[in-house]
Amino acid sequence: MSDIINQFLAPALMLFITGFVGAMLKRNLISLFMCVELMLCGAMLALLSFASAYDDMRGGVFTFFILTIAAAEVAVGLAILTRLFSVAKSVSGNNLGNLRD
């Protein structure tokens, strides 16, 4: 059992950290978006590994929901990005201050 956890948890953690660091550093909003997806993937991998290790369906089911929601989120998010591009002529995440003032 612990083999499975060791085999899969390390990649899951790596995926998450990659996503997290990327989200902190990447300026391009599309890259940032992909980094967020990476973090989600890491979390889902961890869920699946625990699910198979404990032979429990719930982790798998939960993953399905996350995937579904992530897909919907991507659809909405990309739509926002295209609108943003048509307004600001850029997809950089550096000057999103319109709502501040």
Added chain:
Amino acid sequence: MDVELYSILLLPLCSAAIIALFLRSSKWGGATVSVTSAGIALAMAVAAMLSDAKIEAFESRHVLFSLGDFSMNFGVLFDPAAMNMLFVVCFVGFLIHVFSVGYMDKDPCKGRFFAGMSFFMFSMTGLVLSSNLFMMFVFWELVGFSSYALIAHYADTEAARAASKKAFIVNRVGDVGFLLGIIFCQAKFGTTSFSELSQILSQNPSQASTLMGLLLLCGFLGKSAQFPLQVWLPDAMAGPTPVSALIHAATMVAAGVFMLVRLSAVGMLAPDVLDTVAILCALMAFFAGLWALGQNDIKKILAYSTLAHLGLMGVGVSLGYDLAMYHLTMHAFFKATLFLVAGSIIHACCHEQDIYKMGGLFRRMPLTSFVGLLASLSIIAIPYFSGYYSKEAILAASFGKAHITGAVFDQIVFWLVMGAALLTPIYMGRLFFNVFLGKPNSEKAANAKESGIFMILPLLVLGIYSLAGGWSFAYDIFWLDGKMDGLLPSAATQFVGNMLEVHMPALESVQGAGLLAKLALSLTVLGLLAAYFLYGRNRGYDTLQRNVPILYDALKQHGWFDSLYDWYVAKVQQRFAVLLATFADMFLIELLFVRGIGAFCAVIGYGIKGLHVCSANSQVRWFAAGALLLFLLFVAF
């Protein structure tokens, strides 16, 4: 009994509502409805009093609403004191209603006037029948409102508008104290019902608190226009004369005395409160008599005379509340008569009110003048006229108290009252000689004609009561199986009569009582002679004003109270109001609280805005930091 009393109470209200809603512009409709309702109310009141020779006190109570432990009761208390007062109110009220039909015949706003009169009758009946202080306060304010509305009847004149406001505001000053006293009473005894208070206080008379008594006294000072709140009553004469007769002479101003009688009867007024009443009212009785000599307006002279007699009633309360009720009843008869006589004259002289422009009216208006003579003899306390009995009783009681206690205080009160008894014939003589005797001093007076039947009939009836009203109390003239006592229902006379039977022998046995009666009578004669020599020759001007103008002006200023209050309002109250407006309102509330809170939020907002950065990455960092913080918090706790 409940139904009958409530019909007496609500009938005038219905009349007022009908007139105000449908008959405002009707020529005779308002008068008809109003007079009919007053007549039916009188008939029902008399029928209730005649239903039995000796009626037990009747009390009913309905809960109006309750809040927790406190419940507001609405109930009627029909005891001997209320019967006495109710008879006065309904009887004098009805006659004045009839008189008004004649007096107001050419007035364009008759509907409003009669609606006001009916509303006043409703409020006054409610006040008389109130079984507790809260209900009394409600009707107390309603009579105040009716007075305000009726003084302002001639609202197109500046004087009437100012007078109505003055009456209302001065009364409010007294009513604040009255309301505080009622709340104090409720807090201390847990009830304001007269019968329950009577039970509590008869077991333990020492519970009557001086402070509470003084607070309740404020209501009396405002309503009955005594020191230092007397300034509104002379100005209130700007209203129509029937209003002055009904509200500002016979009934409403006497409601203050009635309230004191009620409180005194249940034992709420501690001895030192009664002493305060005695000295304030004795001063008023004396000085109002003096000030009456500085007035030329016939109604104002009568107004000062009302002040003086309300003062006498106040002294009566301090000596024994039955005496006050006695004088209240007699005063209602003769003072209403005098005001109606004045009204009849004013109506005949085309609204001329200056006594030095009248004169010679005895020949032109014989009936009015004859009734005026009866009422004048009654007010100056000529023996066998009704005013004599009550005034004599108060003088005797005051003399007796001063004699028994021997205190300087009681001596002062006694001599002030004696002074008032001397002044009454002087100012009444001044009025009578100049108005009725001699020759007319103006064209209006020369053309005066006797008034119509609507004015003469009530005058004659009231004239008879000014002459003979006192006999019911002083002697036992029972008829109709003892249900009537002289001219009054015996139910209405028993309150005073029962107490007098106890008090009078004691008063008459005081050493020198016989001498006192002779002294009082000789003072009256002396006053009349003085009035004759000073004012009797109908010169068309005031002797005092011509010869000693300084003294006359001093009297005319009636104690400079108006100037004092004007100074107070302009210099003290106005400045305080400005201070409140600038400091409390504009600085504290507007600047500090309202704008201050806004500015505070704006400053905080600017600070927080600085934390917001325009980069998605730093938002992620903030998010991560926040998540970390939450995680640490969860781990820590």
